Amino acid sequence: MTAENSFPFVRELNELRRGRGLDATDLHQRIGPCLRAACEIAETDQPAAARHKLVLRLTELCGRLPADLRLAALAALGLHEEAAGEFLDRRIFWLASVLDRDPRTARRRIDLAFRRLDELLGAPVQNRDLHPLAGWYVESMKAMVRLDRDPPDLQEERRIVAEVDELDELVLSFSVPAVPGSDPVPDISADVLFGGEVVEARQVSASHAQFIMRLPSPLRLGQRHEYGIRFAPQRTSLRPYYVLTPLRRCEKFSVRVRFDRADPPARVWRLNGVPGRVIDDGVDSGDALTINRVGEVGLEFHGLHQGLSYGLQWSFDRSLDPRED
Incomplete structure (x- = not known):
């Protein structure tokens, strides 16, 4: 069994983190099949709806990670407000400075965070109560x-x-x-x-x-x-x-x-x-x-x-x- 097969979501997360991450204009085209299933994204969903589901699901799961891994995942995906909109290299440089580590260590922290996210994404989705209050x-x-x-x-x-x-x-x-x-x-x-x-x-x-x-x-x-x-x-x-x-x-x-x-x-x-x-x-x-x-x-x-x-x-x-x- 290859490492890629062992962590099916990691490859797709690595694809999403390229460029501007989840701020990319072509995000809906880069969401892999595993993430689509885990985030309940349908083929008929418009790009805005697909982004909405993906961002909320990943934000929720990042919140379950330890503080340093949560920071690494949010920065890598472009979800952290202080790193949003930047290209990947600049987001990694920002993460390294916040962690007070070199960029190689920051990249390793991202890899570990993505492996933890892989475990969470592979778990069954909990039933959620719905209410018309939104926002x-x-x-x-x-x-x-x-x-x-x-x-x-x-x-x-x-x-x-x-x-x-x-x-x-x-x-x-x-x-x-x-x-x-x-x-x-x-x-x-x-x-x-x-x-x-x-x-x-x-x-x-x-x-x-x-x-x-x-x-x-x-x-x-x-x-x-x-x-x-x-x-x-x-x-x-x-x-x-x-x-x-x-x-x-x-x-x-x-x-x-x-x-x-x-x-x-x-x-x-x-x-x-x-x-x-x-x-x-x-x-x-x-x-x-x-x-x-x-x-x-x-x-x-x-x-x-x-x-x-x-x-x-x-x-x-x-x-x-x-x-x-």
């Missing part, structure tokens, strides 16, 4: 909820990937369901920490707000962008849970909640992909979590399904606390 998806999200403050606040950091060219605005949603008997208007404020600016706020309902965030510059198809934002509901009484219910694709979600150590909940449990009605019922999932000595609980989720909820819920009812038996 970008969340590669990773980190959330920090401070319940030891008055009023509480939420800080999010996200890495997104553009699914279209010239993406210049994001619509961000945040909900704060009211506790029965409390003020129904949440009065949610949003403060961008980095990576954009809020240009419009919309009060969609008594518990739901949307914010339009303008990006520093338009993103191109497949380009990543990171931003941080802080939400602060002007309400001290909150329902006893924090969840993310993704309406668009989300690959990874991590959350850390800091409780008031002077009045911690009696029980905390994990919510791992549950319908919203389960949360409303407030039934303990049985997946108990432990608050550490600084009052925090941390969780991480991967491959979230759109429309289901992920996070944690808690109760201050100590009559059901097994520690009180």
